[in-house]
Amino acid sequence: MATCIWRRLLLQPVKCRLACQRVKSIYNGTHGFDENEIKEKLRHFPGGSIDLSKGNDGIGVLTLNNPVHKNAFTGTMMIELQDRVKELEDWTEGRGLVVRGAKNTFCSGSDLNTVKAMCSSEEGMKMCMFMQNTLTRLKRLPLISVALVQGKALGGAAELTTACDFRLMTPGSEICFVQKHMGLVPGWGGGARLVQIVGGQQSLKLLSGALRMDPVKALNAGLIDDILPPDEDRALEEAQHWLSQYTKAPAEVIRSLKKVVIAGRELPLEEALKSEKDIFGTLWGGPANLQALARGAKHK
Ligand SMILES: CCCC(=O)SCCNC(=O)CCNC(=O)[C@H](O)C(C)(C)COP(=O)(O)OP(=O)(O)OC[C@H]1O[C@@H](n2cnc3c(N)ncnc32)[C@H](O)[C@@H]1OP(=O)(O)O
Numbered sequence: 236m237a238t239c240i241w242r243r244l245l246l247q248p249v250k251c252r253l254a255c256q257r258v259k260s261i262y263n264g265t266h267g268f269d270e271n272e273i274k275e276k277l278r279h280f281p282g283g284s285i286d287l288s289k290g291n292d293g294i295g296v297l298t299l300n301n302p303v304h305k306n307a308f309t310g311t312m313m314i315e316l317q318d319r320v321k322e323l324e325d326w327t328e329g330r331g332l333v334v335r336g337a338k339n340t341f342c343s344g345s346d347l348n349t350v351k352a353m354c355s356s357e358e359g360m361k362m363c364m365f366m367q368n369t370l371t372r373l374k375r376l377p378l379i380s381v382a383l384v385q386g387k388a389l390g391g392a393a394e395l396t397t398a399c400d401f402r403l404m405t406p407g408s409e410i411c412f413v414q415k416h417m418g419l420v421p422g423w424g425g426g427a428r429l430v431q432i433v434g435g436q437q438s439l440k441l442l443s444g445a446l447r448m449d450p451v452k453a454l455n456a457g458l459i460d461d462i463l464p465p466d467e468d469r470a471l472e473e474a475q476h477w478l479s480q481y482t483k484a485p486a487e488v489i490r491s492l493k494k495v496v497i498a499g500r501e502l503p504l505e506e507a508l509k510s511e512k513d514i515f516g517t518l519w520g521g522p523a524n525l526q527a528l529a530r531g532a533k534h535k
Pocket residue numbers: 303304305307308343344345346347348350387389390391392413414417419421422423
């Protein structure tokens with residue numbers, strides 16, 4: 236039943252808007268999760284912002300902006316991240332997204348003042364459910380996302396990078412799942428996603444060793460997709476250029492490709508195949524398809 240709804244949603248994002256909100260997220264009222272309650276709590280920990288710019292070229296830039304604290308995630312930044320992801324869900328022209336930190340550093344994870352103030356197990360789990368919902372929705376966006384890691388990506392920030400389709404690092408940067416040193420495990424969904432990206436063996440090493448992954452180690456482990464040239468000030472430009480090799484096509488084609496991959500990632504094979512057929516049907520004989528045929532495109 237759930238996979239059937241999910242398949243319909245892949246095809247009818249507007250029609251099924253309300254159901255969509257439920258299915259795109261993991262937790263809702265049936266899991267005892269009260270989103271408003273946790274948001275109210277998170278509002279008590281202000282600071283920083285999550286900024287989104289949407290380019291006319293269909294490429295968005297999402298910036299974690301709290302540089303005095305190395306872009307650590309405050310409570311209000313967690314809420315703003317959800318708001319920005321909702322905005323991206325509604326951006327029908329979007330084809331790609333770069334997720335980065337302000338001032339040449341990525342993010343030092345959860346704001347430690349927020350962590351200290353929400354120290355009961357119950358509160359921790361609510362925050363964890365809220366962030367899992369948001370990061371799952373980020374990963375399920377019908378556009379191609381890349382995390383640009385400059386400086387350090389620690390703890391929850393390392394988890395955030397796994398909610399993007401791709402990861403890039405600049406020389407001198409580092410990704411480290413420091414949760415073990417905090418007496419924790421990943422909780423924002425980064426553990427499960429890491430296993431999907433690098434496999435169980437590598438994940439166990441990265442998490443239990445809290446390994447500091449420099450760009451070369453991260454590339455060899457399959458954690459990242461490329462290392463950018465050593466020019467910090469041009470890193471965003473380089474990341475956008477790197478991303479453009481995957482986003483050069485009409486938005487409806489790129490968005491449909493991503494939906495096919497989401498179905499393949501998340502649905503049992505037969506359901507994924509049916510989704511793929513339906514998504515294919517939305518493009519066959521459509522403008523991009525007809526233009527390609529009229530051009531007599533050759534693929535030498
Ligand atoms: C499920 C979620 C799990 C989590 O994410 S738990 C959080 C994991 N992250 C951490 O423990 C990061 C702790 N911070 C550090 O290790 C270092 O500050 C870090 C990021 C390597 C940067 O080192 P430095 O370059 O030497 O800079 P610094 O230490 O002087 O930091 C500059 C100012 O930023 C602050 N800061 C850094 N990370 C923070 C954080 N996560 N929460 C709250 N504040 C944080 C730091 O306290 C300092 O502030 P101030 O200038 O002393 O007022």
